[in-house]
Amino acid sequence: MRNTTIRCLALVLVLALAGSAWGETLELLTWKGYAPDALIAKFAKETGITVKPTYTNNEEMIAKLRATRGAGFDLAQPSQDRISSVQAEFGIYQPIDYGKVQADQITASMLEAVKKNTLVDGKSYAVPHVYGTDGLIVNRKQAPGAADYSDLLNPQFKGRVSYRLKRPTLIATAFGMGKDPFALYNDPAAYQKLMEEVGQKLIDGKSLVKVYWANGDALLESMRAGEVFVAMAWENGGWKLHNENPDIDFVAPKSGAMGWIDTFTIPAKAKNVAGAYKWINFMLRPENAAVFTNIEKYDTASKGAIKLCDPAVRANFERSFTQADIDKINWYPPVPAKLEEIEGLILDKVKAAQ
Amino acid sequence: MKDRSLFKTAVIALVSLWIVALVCLPNLLVVAASFLERDEFRFVRPALTLDNYRQVFDPVFFAIFMRSFGFAAATTALALAAGYPFATLLARSRFRRTLLVLVVIPFWTSSLVRTYALIGLLKAKGIVNSLLLATGLVREPLSLLYTDGAVLLGLVYTLLPFMILPLYAAIEKLDPQLSEAGYDLGASRWQVLWHVTLPVTLPGIVAGSILVFLPALGIFYVPDLLGGAKSMLLGNLIKNQFLTARHWPFGSAVSVFLTLLMGLLLWGYYASLKRFNPDLAGTPR
Numbered sequence: 001m002r003n004t005t006i007r008c009l010a011l012v013l014v015l016a017l018a019g020s021a022w023g024e025t026l027e028l029l030t031w032k033g034y035a036p037d038a039l040i041a042k043f044a045k046e047t048g049i050t051v052k053p054t055y056t057n058n059e060e061m062i063a064k065l066r067a068t069r070g071a072g073f074d075l076a077q078p079s080q081d082r083i084s085s086v087q088a089e090f091g092i093y094q095p096i097d098y099g100k101v102q103a104d105q106i107t108a109s110m111l112e113a114v115k116k117n118t119l120v121d122g123k124s125y126a127v128p129h130v131y132g133t134d135g136l137i138v139n140r141k142q143a144p145g146a147a148d149y150s151d152l153l154n155p156q157f158k159g160r161v162s163y164r165l166k167r168p169t170l171i172a173t174a175f176g177m178g179k180d181p182f183a184l185y186n187d188p189a190a191y192q193k194l195m196e197e198v199g200q201k202l203i204d205g206k207s208l209v210k211v212y213w214a215n216g217d218a219l220l221e222s223m224r225a226g227e228v229f230v231a232m233a234w235e236n237g238g239w240k241l242h243n244e245n246p247d248i249d250f251v252a253p254k255s256g257a258m259g260w261i262d263t264f265t266i267p268a269k270a271k272n273v274a275g276a277y278k279w280i281n282f283m284l285r286p287e288n289a290a291v292f293t294n295i296e297k298y299d300t301a302s303k304g305a306i307k308l309c310d311p312a313v314r315a316n317f318e319r320s321f322t323q324a325d326i327d328k329i330n331w332y333p334p335v336p337a338k339l340e341e342i343e344g345l346i347l348d349k350v351k352a353a354q
Numbered sequence: 355m356k357d358r359s360l361f362k363t364a365v366i367a368l369v370s371l372w373i374v375a376l377v378c379l380p381n382l383l384v385v386a387a388s389f390l391e392r393d394e395f396r397f398v399r400p401a402l403t404l405d406n407y408r409q410v411f412d413p414v415f416f417a418i419f420m421r422s423f424g425f426a427a428a429t430t431a432l433a434l435a436a437g438y439p440f441a442t443l444l445a446r447s448r449f450r451r452t453l454l455v456l457v458v459i460p461f462w463t464s465s466l467v468r469t470y471a472l473i474g475l476l477k478a479k480g481i482v483n484s485l486l487l488a489t490g491l492v493r494e495p496l497s498l499l500y501t502d503g504a505v506l507l508g509l510v511y512t513l514l515p516f517m518i519l520p521l522y523a524a525i526e527k528l529d530p531q532l533s534e535a536g537y538d539l540g541a542s543r544w545q546v547l548w549h550v551t552l553p554v555t556l557p558g559i560v561a562g563s564i565l566v567f568l569p570a571l572g573i574f575y576v577p578d579l580l581g582g583a584k585s586m587l588l589g590n591l592i593k594n595q596f597l598t599a600r601h602w603p604f605g606s607a608v609s610v611f612l613t614l615l616m617g618l619l620l621w622g623y624y625a626s627l628k629r630f631n632p633d634l635a636g637t638p639r
Contacts, residue, residue: 159497165583166598211500211582218473218579225478227499341392344599351586351594352418 026275028053029061029076031262033296034130043282049275058082065092070268075276080261081332083118083126093265095123100277105284110301113331114263126263127280128301130292133257133329134168135320136230137219137238141247143229148254149176151230153205161205162219163232165212165351167343168258172232173198175255175330182330188338199346203353212351223248236297239316250320256328257321261301381613388606397602406607415591415608422588425577426570429509433517433566434559436510441521441558445528454522457515465512469579472508473499476580500582508576516565524558525551560623568616588612 026049028035035053044050054073056064061078070092078086087093103111106128115124138146143157149172152161163169174181174194181198184191210228213219220237222228224244238250264280266273282288289302290309299306299317306317388406393399409415444453460468475481476498483495498504532554536546552559574589583590588608595605 162582206584209582209584212584214578214583221477227478227497340599341601344595344601348586348591348594348599349414351583351590352414352421 024049024272024275026051026075026272026279027073028279029056029064029073029267031055031057031077031130034077034262034292036292036295039283039288039291042288043279046282047275047278049272049278051279062086062092065267066090068269070094070270072269073267074270074272075279076265076267077129077262078126078265079332080114080117080126080128080263081334083263083265084120084334085336087118087120087125092268093125094268094270094273096125096127096266097277098124098127101127102281102284105281105286105303106301107303109327110261110331114261117331117334118263118265126265127284128261129264129280129283130296130298130300131259131261132234132236132298133252133259134172134232135235135238135253135257136251137223137233137241137248138231138251139223139226139229139248142226146230147251149173149232150255152176152232153201153208154230155208157230158208159210160227160229161208161231162211162213162222162228163209164214165347167340167347169202169232170195170198170343170346172253172258173201175258176253177201178255182333185333185336185339188336188342191339192342195342195346199349202350206350206353235316235320238320239297242316242319250316252321252325252328256330257325259329259331261331384606384609387602388610390603392601392603397600403603406603407611409604410607410611418586418588418591421585422571425505425509425585425587426567428506429513429570430517430563430567432506432510433514434563437514437517437521437562438559441518441525444518444522445525457518460515466575468512469508469576472504472511472580476504476507499580500584502581502585505577505581505585508580509570509573512573512576513566513569516569517562520561520565521555521558524555524561528554557627560626564619564623568619571612 023044024047028051030053032055035051040051040053058078061076062082065073065076066086069090076093083093098115110128110131114126114128118125136146136149136151143151143160145151146154146157151157152163152169153173153176154161163172171181174197177198179194181191181194184194211219211222213222213231213233216233216237219228219231219233220241223231223241233250235250238248241248242250264276264283266276270276283292284300284302286302286305286308289300289305293299293305293309294313297313297316306314387398389402389404390398391401391403391405444450444457447453473480477483478495478497478499480499482498483492486492487495528551532550533546536550541549571587572589572592574587574593577583577585577587577590586594592605592608592612595601595608599605
């Protein structure tokens with residue numbers, strides 16, 4: 001009996017060892033949906049490397065890598081604004097060798113923005129991968145004029161407005177007021193003053209709000225039912241509703257949609273660094289990026305990939321974003337530590353107001 | 355005999371361990387966190403401060419306290435107004451068991467799910483509006499969802515059983531002879547209710563009120579889901595500090611404050627018990 005057990009264990013051990021010895025692997029720490037099976041299979045065929053994805057989010061990514069001081073994974077995918085302060089404090093990533101990244105397949109402005117925003121001690125730590133924006137979903141029939149964040153505070157749409165009480169709303173409101181909150185990121189006093197103005201605006205506009213949404217599906221339901229005409233939300237939701245009701249669509253705000261970018265970063269103690277660069281270049285190759293976009297509806301930093309997407313998916317982007325809209329996108333800069341506390345207090349004030 | 359005492363020891367040890375590890379320790383951590391400073395990366399910084407408690411009395415947050423108490427008090431009053439007649443009916447009904455089961459049945463479903471059911475009733479294309487439109491009572495759908503009224507409805511609906519059950523327990527024990535004696539002495543129905551029934555069932559009323567009032571302060575999903583997150587209550591404030599603002603020390607301070615307050619109310623409950631039923635309170639068992 002005991003013999004059998006030991007034999008079984010030995011067999012498992014041998015198989016496990018063999019498994020790891022048979023092929024090269026790449027431990028990928030990423031978001032759900034960011035490593036489609038079809039692409040993992042294609043990558044394995046091309047390079048012989050087996051990608052092993054672990055799905056998570058920004059906070060957990062940082063927590064996991066902090067716990068191991070950057071070991072256990074070969075590649076991670078945090079958002080670009082969450083990298084530099086964490087790197088400065090904990091050193092969990094290694095600098096990107098941009099010579100190994102095929103820059104010609106990446107939208108240049110996005111690569112530059114990410115390089116700039118992940119700069120720590122003269123070195124940059126990330127390559128852009130997937131992006132999306134905070135913009136508006138508008139029922140054009142009911143609210144024909146709504147085109148900017150400031151319309152969330154437009155008395156014309158009283159009782160038909162919805163947004164989240166989260167930091168993107170504060171920043172959007174500031175942009176809607178013609179200010180640039182990102183320019184004040186490193187001046188907490190000035191930022192605080194701006195946020196107080198923003199907070200007052202939101203308090204004054206509270207009676208216009210139908211609901212401060214928290215759940216994306218509930219927001220879509222409210223828009224479907226005609227309870228809400230103008231909302232601040234992500235493009236996927238707007239496009240989903242557009243499918244059902246052509247009056248509703250995602251609109252890139254006049255003062256510039258606010259963009260987030262999820263990146264590729266290489267943990268400090270990655271084992272398969274060469275494989276990591278291979279996956280980065282593979283995922284940003286236009287034909288592969290198009291496969292990803294067709295499935296997830298998010299666009300990527302891969303230059304020209306969108307032209308290779310399904311017409312229906314492509315139509316969404318082209319309808320909602322002109323080149324000018326894309327150029328106007330305000331990418332979230334890295335968040336300095338102090339700001340979130342200021343914002344939290346303002347948000348509480350807005351919530352507490354009558 | 356020996357086995358049994360071993361079993362007893364094991365069970366007591368397990369329960370004690372459970373309480374220490376999963377009740378005392380977390381609560382102590384909350385108390386400890388409330389005296390520390392906020393830290394961006396580690397949530398708390400080991401530096402002692404009283405700022406979090408000072409912040410509790412900031413006018414902004416104080417307004418939330420006052421509003422929460424208003425909502426909780428209104429919820430309690432409505433639940434009492436609806437629960438007392440029902441509990442009386444329950445205590446005297448022939449279908450007592452069936453009715454009790456009906457009171458308890460909602461507990462079999464998560465209250466979150468039941469709150470979503472209320473959304474289904476109240477939304478623009480919901481059941482209530484569809485009925486009103488179909489019967490021609492209204493032309494445009496009413497705005498029912500995302501109002502203070504909806505929040506109150508949700509709170510009362512969710513917490514009503516906690517009012518009914520203690521009331522039922524108190525009313526059931528009520529000796530009918532007491533009321534009869536009142537009538538015999540020429541009291542009217544109202545006089546009997548006021549001078550006999552209510553005082554005797556007061557412990558039930560107080561218990562029910564506490565069981566409704568305290569959770570009403572803490573339930574965060576009802577204002578979020580039914581009020582459109584427009585009216586913030588204490589529970590939302592705490593949840594928000596932990597999950598969104600990531601200000602654990604302040605969230606902890608508010609939690610401690612709320613806990614102390616609840617303690618005060620419970621003390622009030624025992625004090626009232628002692629006053630109205632000295633025999634009971636004098637001999638704890």
